[in-house]
Amino acid sequence: MLSQRLLLLAAPLLLVLAACSGDDEPPPVATTADAVETPLANAPDEAPTAAPTDEPEEEPRDATDFVMQSYPVPPGSHPHDVAPAADGGVWYTAQRTGKLGWLDPANGEVREIELGAGSSPHGVIVGPDGAPWITDSGLNAIVRVDPETDEVAVYPLPADRRGANLNTAAFDDRGVLWFTGQSGVFGRLFPDTGEMHVYDAPNGRGPYGITSTPDGDVYYASLAGSYVGRIDPSAASVTLLSPPTEGQGARRVWSDSQGRIWVSEWNAGQVAVYDPADDSWREWPLPGANPNAYAVYVDELDAVWLTDFAGNAIHRFDPQTETFMTFDLPHANGSVRQLLGRPGEVWAPESAADQIVVIRF
Numbered sequence: 001m002l003s004q005r006l007l008l009l010a011a012p013l014l015l016v017l018a019a020c021s022g023d024d025e026p027p028p029v030a031t032t033a034d035a036v037e038t039p040l041a042n043a044p045d046e047a048p049t050a051a052p053t054d055e056p057e058e059e060p061r062d063a064t065d066f067v068m069q070s071y072p073v074p075p076g077s078h079p080h081d082v083a084p085a086a087d088g089g090v091w092y093t094a095q096r097t098g099k100l101g102w103l104d105p106a107n108g109e110v111r112e113i114e115l116g117a118g119s120s121p122h123g124v125i126v127g128p129d130g131a132p133w134i135t136d137s138g139l140n141a142i143v144r145v146d147p148e149t150d151e152v153a154v155y156p157l158p159a160d161r162r163g164a165n166l167n168t169a170a171f172d173d174r175g176v177l178w179f180t181g182q183s184g185v186f187g188r189l190f191p192d193t194g195e196m197h198v199y200d201a202p203n204g205r206g207p208y209g210i211t212s213t214p215d216g217d218v219y220y221a222s223l224a225g226s227y228v229g230r231i232d233p234s235a236a237s238v239t240l241l242s243p244p245t246e247g248q249g250a251r252r253v254w255s256d257s258q259g260r261i262w263v264s265e266w267n268a269g270q271v272a273v274y275d276p277a278d279d280s281w282r283e284w285p286l287p288g289a290n291p292n293a294y295a296v297y298v299d300e301l302d303a304v305w306l307t308d309f310a311g312n313a314i315h316r317f318d319p320q321t322e323t324f325m326t327f328d329l330p331h332a333n334g335s336v337r338q339l340l341g342r343p344g345e346v347w348a349p350e351s352a353a354d355q356i357v358v359i360r361f
């Protein structure tokens with residue numbers, strides 16, 4: 001299997017962090033200086049964002065097609081998840097400070113919004129209404145922020161569902177918000193009415209990443225359970241799907257344009273794909289020694305992006321050629337926990353470095 005290691009021209013910042021397999025409570029980090037644009041070797045000075053078209057887009061082929069840039073966010077914010085905003089900015093959850101941040105990629109300016117006393121936001125996505133929706137484990141609630149007024153609306157889980165350890169969320173094709181809680185629950189929120197239902201997940205604790213397919217099906221990954229669950233929206237029941245590698249630690253999931261489900265396998269250091277058309281699985285090990293596959297995201301070209309804690313890198317996997325391209329992170333022990341993007345861009349939070357990184361192509 002081929003892997004191309006891309007060199008960054010900017011020197012990395014020195015960070016102090018002990019890499020951990022846990023998700024929410026790594027030790028504090030020390031970071032110095034502001035990061036600037038760090039082009040990849042032989043990359044052009046500017047990489048314009050690709051606009052969606054009706055024609056198939058040409059696949060990027062080598063290092064000259066990519067450029068990486070990093071943006072600092074306030075020290076100690078520990079950005080956990082990111083979501084490109086409808087206005088061209090980027091939302092991020094400042095997990096340690098209980099805020100939602102908004103980054104302007106044009107000038108690096110940041111504004112932050114207080115989410116409430118005790119807040120510890122984990123995931124953020126942009127809903128059909130154009131607003132950021134947050135899974136907040138500290139508030140044990142789903143939170144919506146109005147992108148125009150910064151007004152915060154809180155949708156608490158039922159009183160008998162305390163300590164859900166909320167993780168991630170996804171909207172289905174009906175506009176229903178589905179979410180996971182690592183304590184062993186999943187649920188749904190009807191934004192129009194505020195009605196919420198929370199269900200016990202099969203096999204107890206572990207529900208983590210969640211995704212919806214173009215057809216509106218909803219899948220989640222169970223980190224502790226090492227399975228992928230397909231939710232039946234009508235009955236809120238779950239079909240268990242087991243990747244070939246036992247105990248692989250399915251952490252996050254993402255659908256491609258064909259409805260195939262890509263899985264980052266944390267324990268196994270692999271990427272897997274499940275095809276519901278024929279109920280089949282395939283797996284590939286990530287490059288490097290002892291990788292830890294944390295996040296997965298599928299872009300508009302159906303290329304698969306993954307983060308690797310042990311390798312301090314982001315990998316791009318081409319399903320057609322079954323080859324990887326590897327991007328070293330610009331800061332030591334960056335601890336990228338999640339990926340999300342828009343056409344021509346993949347965004348990632350370096351949670352341990354208090355930086356937001358983008359790869360443009």
